[in-house]
Amino acid sequence: MKKGTATIWLVGVFILFAFCLSGSVGLCQQKPIELTYSTHMPAVNGSTKLAVEWGKEIEKRTNGRVKVTMHVGATLLAADKAYNGVIQGIADVAWVVLGVTKGRFPLTEVLELPLGYRSGDQATKIINEYYKSFKPKEFDNTKVMYLFGQSPVGIHAKKTIRKLDDFKGLKIRTTGAHTQVALALGGTPVGMPVNETYDALSRGVVDATIGGFDALRDFKWAEVVKCSVESTGFGFSSAFGIFMNKDKWNALPPDIQKIIESINEEWSQKEGKVWDDSENAGKEFSRGRGNEVTSLPPEEAKKAAAALQPQVNDYLQRTKKLGLPADEVLNFFMTGLK
Numbered sequence: 001m002k003k004g005t006a007t008i009w010l011v012g013v014f015i016l017f018a019f020c021l022s023g024s025v026g027l028c029q030q031k032p033i034e035l036t037y038s039t040h041m042p043a044v045n046g047s048t049k050l051a052v053e054w055g056k057e058i059e060k061r062t063n064g065r066v067k068v069t070m071h072v073g074a075t076l077l078a079a080d081k082a083y084n085g086v087i088q089g090i091a092d093v094a095w096v097v098l099g100v101t102k103g104r105f106p107l108t109e110v111l112e113l114p115l116g117y118r119s120g121d122q123a124t125k126i127i128n129e130y131y132k133s134f135k136p137k138e139f140d141n142t143k144v145m146y147l148f149g150q151s152p153v154g155i156h157a158k159k160t161i162r163k164l165d166d167f168k169g170l171k172i173r174t175t176g177a178h179t180q181v182a183l184a185l186g187g188t189p190v191g192m193p194v195n196e197t198y199d200a201l202s203r204g205v206v207d208a209t210i211g212g213f214d215a216l217r218d219f220k221w222a223e224v225v226k227c228s229v230e231s232t233g234f235g236f237s238s239a240f241g242i243f244m245n246k247d248k249w250n251a252l253p254p255d256i257q258k259i260i261e262s263i264n265e266e267w268s269q270k271e272g273k274v275w276d277d278s279e280n281a282g283k284e285f286s287r288g289r290g291n292e293v294t295s296l297p298p299e300e301a302k303k304a305a306a307a308l309q310p311q312v313n314d315y316l317q318r319t320k321k322l323g324l325p326a327d328e329v330l331n332f333f334m335t336g337l338k
Contacts, residue, residue, distance in 0.1 A: 032067040033252065035244075038082060039095035040074035040195060045218045046278035047148075047271065048072055051095060051242075054267050061259045066252075068093070079193050083243065086142050092248045093145070098239040099176025100193070107136045107324045110333050111149050111239040112177035113315055114231070114308040117337065120275030123149025123237040126336040128268050134329060143249035145242035145260070146268035150212050151279040152235035153178070155185075156225040157208035158201065160292065164303045173197050173209035180314065181210060181236065184307045198224060212238065213282035213293070214275070222286040228293045233301035234308055242267075 037055060041048045055068030071077075077085040080101065082094040098105045099112055108127070117123045127147045131139075155161070157170065168186035175191060182189035190206050194215065200206045201224040209221065216222040242264075249257070283293045296304060312330070319326035 030065070032065055033256070035066060035068045035092040035248070036071060036076065037068050037093040037095075038071045038076040038085065038091035040077070040079040040082065040097075040193070041072065041095060042218050043072045045214060046274040046281075047095070047240075050267065050270060050274050054242075054263060057263050058260060061263065062256055066256060066260075074195055079195065083142070086243050086245050089245050089247070091245075093242065093244045096241050096243055097175065097194075098241060099178065102176045102179070105136070105138045105239070106319050106322055107134070107138060107326070107329060108147075108239055109177050109315060109319075110329050111237050113312050113330075113333075114181070114234040114236040114305065115312075115333060115337055116233070117149070117152050117235040117237045119272065120149060120151035120237070120279065121272030122337070123151070124268065124272030124275070126333055127239060129336065130329065130332060133332065134325070136324075139241075139243070141246065142243040143246050145244055146264045146271070147239065147241040148268060148271040148275070150238040150240065151275050152231045153210060153238055154213050154228050154230050154293075155208055155210050156216065156221055156228045158224070158226055159207070160227045161229045161294070161296075163300045164296065164307070167208075170207040171205070173200060173206040173211075175210075176238075177311070177315075178210045178236070178238075180311045181308060184311065185304065194219060197221065201225060212275070212279060213286070214278035216282040216291075217285035218278070218282070222282075222289045222291055225286075226291055228283070228286060228291065230293070230295045231304075232295040233298070234305035236308075 037051060039048055039051055052070055055070060058066050058068055076091055077094060079097050082096045083101065083104070085091050086094045098108055111123060111127050127149050131144065131147055161167065164185065170187040171190050172182040172187040173192045174182045174189040179189040179191065187208070192200060194211060197209050198220055201209065201221065213228060216228065287293055295301065316326045316330065
């Protein structure tokens with residue numbers, strides 16, 4: 001190589017290197033950090049839409065340094081495989097139903113007790129304050145993005161429900177702590193993921209299902225049930241969370257971690273309202289198909305609350321045996337519900 005040519009080449013390399021350091025040349029910019037996000041919920045669900053926005057907001061605030069790819073409708077992980085899937089790295093981030101693996105999150109099962117929740121916004125605020133206050137070790141093998149609670153869950157049946165006795169003998173699809181609800185109401189619990197419920201109802205495998213009113217629209221339950229009963233007076237919720245693989249989180253640059261944690265704080269506040277809106281939309285959708293959305297009469301609701309009280313006592317006994325602060329946590333939630 002001639003001396004003049006070599007000099008020009010070295011100058012070019014130096015300039016290119018300088019541009020790379022400043023990030024001025026797209027060619028020199030680092031490849032984006034890619035995150036896979038799994039949810040079993042369908043694309044139409046309000047919480048799924050919020051998850052998509054979460055990913056886009058991260059991409060925006062990191063100036064494209066992070067890219068989030070969504071996998072909806074259990075295309076990557078089924079609901080009951082989501083938490084382990086995050087630990088194993090099958091998905092970097094996942095939307096998890098805590099109740100599908102009963103006993104896995106013993107202290108946090110408090111959210112699924114019939115304590116009289118009135119809204120998803122209320123349940124979400126309480127569970128996030130609980131996490132900040134108690135930092136339960138049951139989540140130590142993942143990085144918690146944020147937790148949230150559903151609007152008071154309902155019971156959706158293929159027949160009309162007017163009183164507590166109408167639940168007797170029904171095969172009721174359940175998950176997690178809601179198994180005890182089905183038993184207390186006089187039904188027979190049938191454990192089953194939410195994605196399989198429509199077929200089970202349509203084929204008569206189950207007579208009813210416990211779940212959110214959003215599923216009447218999002219999972220098309222309104223096509224195969226006749227009556228949905230609100231849990232007025234004994235409202236119980238479902239606990240959910242967004243979790244990230246711990247190694248993936250630890251590998252992120254500190255500034256990106258800070259950005260994501262800031263977004264998590266904002267999104268946790270949005271989640272409860274999204275659930276309430278989705279629940280109301282589900283109720284209206286079902287009514288539009290001629291189905292009934294109702295509540296038990298006050299006296300029947302009191303009977304239901306009394307029948308469900310042993311579930312609270314069972315929670316206290318089980319968690320105390322594990323050396324967990326059951327009384328303190330229950331009092332924390334009861335205070336938050338006042």
